[in-house]
Amino acid sequence: MIGRALTSFFWGWLADRYGRKPIILIGTSSVVLFNALFGLSTSLWMALSMRFLLGCFNSLLGTIRAYASEVCREEYRSVALSVVSTSRGIGMIIGPAIGGFLAQPAEKFPNLFAESSIFGRFPYFLPCLVISVYAVGVLAACWWLPETLHMHDKKVSERCDSFDVLEASSEESDEKEYVTEVKERKISKNANLLRNWPLMSVIIVYCVFSLQEIAYAEMFSLWAVSDKKYGGLSFSSQDVGEVLAISGFGLLLFQLLLYPPIEKLLGPITVTRISAAVSIPLLASYPYIAMLSGITLHLVINCASILRNTLSVTLVTGLFILQNNAVPQSQRAAANGISMTAMSVFKAFGPVGGGTL
Template sequence: MSPDPTSQQVDEETPLLQSEENAPAKTPQTPLPWGQFSMLLVLQIAEPMAASVISPFAPQLIRDIGITHGDEALVSFYVGLVHSLFFATEALTIFHWSRLSDYIGRKPVLLIGLFGLSLSMFCFGLSKTFWSLVISRCLSGALNGNIGVMKSMTAEMTDSTNLARAWAFIPLAWSSGLTLGPLVGGVLARPADRFPNIFGGSGFLKKYPYFLPCAVPATMSALTWIVVFLYLKETATPQINISQLLPWKKRKTVPSPALESPLVSSPVGDTPVPIRALFVRRVIIATGSYAGVALVEIAFRTVQPVFYATPISLGGLGFDTPTIGIVLAVQGILNGITQPLAFARLHDVMGPKKLWLFAVTCALPMIALLPASNTLARYSGVVQSVWCLVALQVALGSCMNFAYGISFMYISAASPNRASVGATNGFAQVIVSVMRAIGPAAVNYAFSISIEKHYLGGNLVYCAMAGMVCMVMGIGFLLPRTMSTK
């Protein structure tokens, strides 16, 4: 697919997506390449499924391995630490994976990431000590560079007329993973106890009660690896042959033509720009918007199952593991429905900046409903009105996720040129991974001391999360009104 013939010659400081107000006429919408794009959507399911499958049983797993020595206030701290480790190690490696994909192509990096995801989930399911959990989560984060690479491929498969539609479907796949993960984790955890007629005779599942739910996303990642290897086409022109990276091969740079990305208005004859070229205002602001949303979302998503599992008397709702899994699954289903149905339409009506600000603002009442539902449960128990608050919270979470698609579009628009889309997404993902590493540990520590010390009436963690939202909204006001910074 070639660039829009109406585009003008520009330099590398021009964003990849042009402002609508500068376009001479509204061009027909290009159909999405569903054959290839659908494989990316399937690939998108694997990672959130692997990440979220542990959420329903993580509090009980921490109790089972005995690291807290019976101190309930420490459970949330260790749960947050387990969640953070993936993103901490990912932050150290993901830019290098994304940068590497600019040189050797996207597909080899995706295959490495899927292999690492599958291996690490099998290891997690076999873990019997806290340190084995640590190693498996670190392995998963270090080998996984797929997030940035998939976003680069999405940008390269689309153009300015259908990019918003593509980003509307990406959350559907992501939400499918977030739906399947909690369902699998909630239903299949401790199968010998929950389904004695089926699994009661398995000594292996009694010894490793969390292996089965972990094996499901691990197996799915392995099957996805086969599909990607056989059918997914490369979207970037490799700058070097992958064999040249081997130490016994003579390294020789292979000149390559301009990448055939359909994104418009980039220089002809692109090559990846130096890392320092990414430190420009539009890249930093776009990255900040994405990182801010990710911080708020991961903080809430980490506290949410711990809050549900915590006894009402200690500030939670006292749900059991299957109930937590069902609530999180419904949340994923609702998000998956609303994104493709409403995102592109709201984007066209409100514009990217207003939609982003609206989405982030929804996080404030979403957070406030945590202490509100506990207060109601203390007086009346978990009755219908409490479930209404939980349902409203889930709906607000779906609205907040609109901000992700907008941030992805801003990042794609900010790339210095087509050949640096991978590096730009990788740079953004590094910052996001740092936020996602800090967020779970920080908010779960705040949740622990809120319970233990009863700071601000036990609401310290919610005040901290609301403060995060306010800071993120400040970044949003710096976003350009359209995708062009000029």
């Protein structure tokens, strides 16, 4: 989180200047390299260093959010950002489960992995290697991505700089209007993002929600596996994995099939407000869920988890749409970089605060 907070704006600025595709390729390459090295860590400091470098070089989320809003027509923009949010949400749900399944393979699968092998000496290398191999495939696919940052013709800029409005004839009125429009785009390109209140307000909401989101992710598994006498659910790790897997599947269906028409009908602001409002009583009901038992407990916690994750990703998707709509294309990646920087700072405190509480 610290590495990402330090460099997200820089990568966003580069994406606005040189294009989205190079930054996506660099970010994906960093996953291939630093994630594999993280699995080969021989000390805590090496592990921390690899995670820090991964955060410094990986600016995928912010750049992809800008890319997704540009690669398709406006009527499909909510679907594109919904896919980004869904992929991120499912990754955060299923990723830890996959990592836990593949970790320490020499102990779990002694017939396949010997203690003397590299997977025995580095018990967490296998999940990291699988992710790196997967990232290699993603990197190859990204090579053919079209660039969405359209560079304006230099001739248009020269026309704007040399055009003399006072001496223009009446026959050139259409051209004057066109040049004025281009000049306005140039001004907006150099506008100070920190003074863009619609953008800053969205980022503030996103940061506060990110703090709550990471705290929830930190506490849910601990709460689920805690004994009932301590207010937990007395779940096994397998039970927790099943709840997360079901939540991921339900989230995928909702975001792909239901969110786009709902967003089109109500608009991103209304959808975001409703999601935030419903999340409050839902989270407040969790202590009472622990009073249930048997099949009723499993049914209710699965429904609550699906609803909570659906509301979470719906809220984030709405914020993504509002954020991208608040800036022109020439500043979109930089705006997402600022958002990622602020969000990373808040998320850095989330696990500590959630674990302490």
